Amino acid sequence: MERRDFFKKAAVVAGAAAVGSSTAEANLTHQPIDNRKVSTVAFPEKRPLIMYSDRPPLLETPREVFTSALTPNDQFFVRWHMPDIPTHIDPDTFTISVNGLVEKELKISLNELKTKFEQVEVTAVLQCGGNSRSAFTPIAGGIQWGSGAMGCATWKGVRLSDILDHAGLKRDAEWIGFNGSEKAAYYETPNFVRELHLDELDDHVILAYEMNGEDLPYLNGYPLRLIIPGTYSDSWVKMLSNITVTNKYKHLFFMDVAYRVPDNKCECETPQKKAPKTKPIRKMNVKSVIGYPTNGAKINNKSAVVVRGVAWDDGHGIQDVMISLDGGKTWDKALLDDGKLGRYAYRTFRYTFKPLEFGEKTIMAKAINKIGQEQPFDKEIKWNHGGYKYNGIDKVTVEVV
Amino acid sequence: MKKMILITVLLASSLFAQVKENIEVPYVAFPIKMGKGFDAVQANCLMCHSFGYIINQGRQSRQFWRGKVDKMIKHFKAPIDEKSAKIVTDYLFEHYGNNKEK
Structure with a gap:
């Protein structure tokens, strides 16, 4: 792709990161759209970023931020799925519930998390599976992100395994479901729930309440989010409120339909001939x-x-x-x-x-x-x-x- | 002793969000195109997501847009009837389409 093409593609209309009109000719993937301008609107606790949507909030970090190993909290990208995210959470009354196939059901307050469990830190990259999506030709479905649907932070919290040990897993426990507090407009809409198999969970997986030495910003999942280092961020549930242990995989939209790639060696397909089988995107590539x-x-x-x-x-x-x-x-x-x-x-x-x-x-x-x-x-x-x-x-x- | 120090530090650190009152996500007016079927788009799409979510998908085929509408009905349980689904699809394809049926 020639330089002038992607400048043309970077057309900005009235502060929104609207996609330009040029469509690439051949079926060859190219550089992601670049040089989109930051919005004139600053979202809560954020500097102005590249903005795609206010509801749910979708914000991208501009390229020039990626010169340092840690991405500042106020420039860290934002991606939600549902229109209704809690705008006030009382840290004194907030609890995270652990239930299902456990010996002892738990409701743990933030204060207990910070004082009764070992405090650990991990520095990890959080990247949307669709980061750089605007590179694909033909245009793939979804928000046409440039390269900034990602960031890296030092996350502080407690190990998921310590919490599960505290609750005591029953022998047939196999799947762990994670639920955030974001809500859909319609009661029937499926919640944003992710399930992970016990085998996918190692000691690096934490429930974090702190990001780069500060409380998590609201838009990054205050007061608690799941951190799964090495994987794309689709399972890093924000505003984590509930953990349910089961022995059977539940079929969920955000697991079975979204965030999947063709289940073949190249993880590829064509628009005319879609792959019959898909698999979760999971691990990040280099x-x-x-x-x-x-x-x-x-x-x-x-x-x-x-x-x-x-x-x-x-x-x-x-x-x-x-x-x-x-x-x-x-x-x-x-x-x-x-x-x-x-x-x-x-x-x-x-x-x-x-x-x-x-x-x-x-x-x-x-x-x-x-x-x-x-x-x-x-x-x-x-x-x-x-x-x-x-x-x-x-x-x-x-x-x- | 070391543990004591650790606990003191923890108690001293803030247990409150940086923003103590309600946060307010700003409303953004996106440059959505006007035209036939726009009323149906406004009535059926805006409940769950902004116009930004539509215009930032890129130019797409009629099949793609129909697929998106169907996804909203099937997976997200949006109460959109077939007549409205058609009108919305026509609008999306006319204004945000790539001139390809498939």
């Missing part, structure tokens, strides 16, 4: 995003530029980030941070170069993880109907002046 410079930025000739960005995967860890300045013909290693935030966090990278020619210059970044998986070129990404799991090599084009 990906990187350049935070600086951004598309269309002007940089000075013969003046050193430090390219910065973030890279992550599902917890195997990032081995290298490679940079190309010649359209992907040759690649050079970027410098990585010390990785002290752990294997589920963003790994920041930086790469210094000195432009020696005037005009357009394209910078590409490709992450490679510790088991050798690497990002494909954008046009090599195969289509799926939900536009999930895009992880094409990132690309920004600047003007050397």
Whole structure:
């Protein structure tokens, strides 16, 4: 995709991130829509972000935020499913219920969570499965996110396993259902409930009440949310209010219909021939995003530029980030941070170069993880109907002046 | 001793949300297109989601939009009758369509 095309696609109408009219010609996936402007509207506890909807709130983090390992709370993306989210929660009376196949049903207050259980922290990337969906051609259904339906934070809370141990799982316990407090307009609409199999839950899964040293912002799930490091955020239930243990999988819309990819090796299909079987999106694939410079930025000739960005995967860890300045013909290693935030966090990278020619210059970044998986070129990404799991090599084009 | 210190720190930290009163999510007027069938869209879609949710799906085929309307009826239990479903689909395809039936 040519630069001017995606500028054209980034058309902004009256503060909304409306999609432009150009449709890509061939069935080749391309760079996600970029350079959408932040809205003039600031949502509660947030700075103005790229805005797609007010009800439910859908907000995207602009690209330039992705130069540091932790995403500030007030710039962290927002994605809800239902129109009615509680606008007031009293932390003194709030409780989380644990019930179903347990020895002892529990109602735990926030204060008890913070004082009666071991407090743990994990730094982990939270990314929507549909992040970068606007890259897919033909246009996949769903919000046409750019690259910013994601963020990374240090989450503090208690281990889910400690809570379940405290309740005592009965022998036939197998599935854990998680329920948030968001409500639909109609009584019959299914609640946003997610189920996880006991095998999917390890000690890294926590119930978090704190994000980057502050209470969770309302729009990120105050007062408590589920954190499942390494997986896409569809199961990171916000405003978590209830945990039910069962022995049988319940069929749920948000499990059986939404957030699924073709169950085949390439996880791909065509609009004409959809895959007969699907599977949950689950683990994140290896990906990187350049935070600086951004598309269309002007940089000075013969003046050193430090390219910065973030890279992550599902917890195997990032081995290298490679940079190309010649359209992907040759690649050079970027410098990585010390990785002290752990294997589920963003790994920041930086790469210094000195432009020696005037005009357009394209910078590409490709992450490679510790088991050798690497990002494909954008046009090599195969289509799926939900536009999930895009992880094409990132690309920004600047003007050397 | 170490445990004591930890507990003191915890008690000292805030147990309150940063926002103590009701939060208010702002209302946004999206640039939705006017035209035949708009009344049906307003009556049947706006109950659950903003116009932003519609216009940020990208240009799509008639089949896609009909599928979305059906999803709202089947999975989200929106009480939309067949006549309205048709009108809404026609509107969506006319204003946010890609000129392809499928």
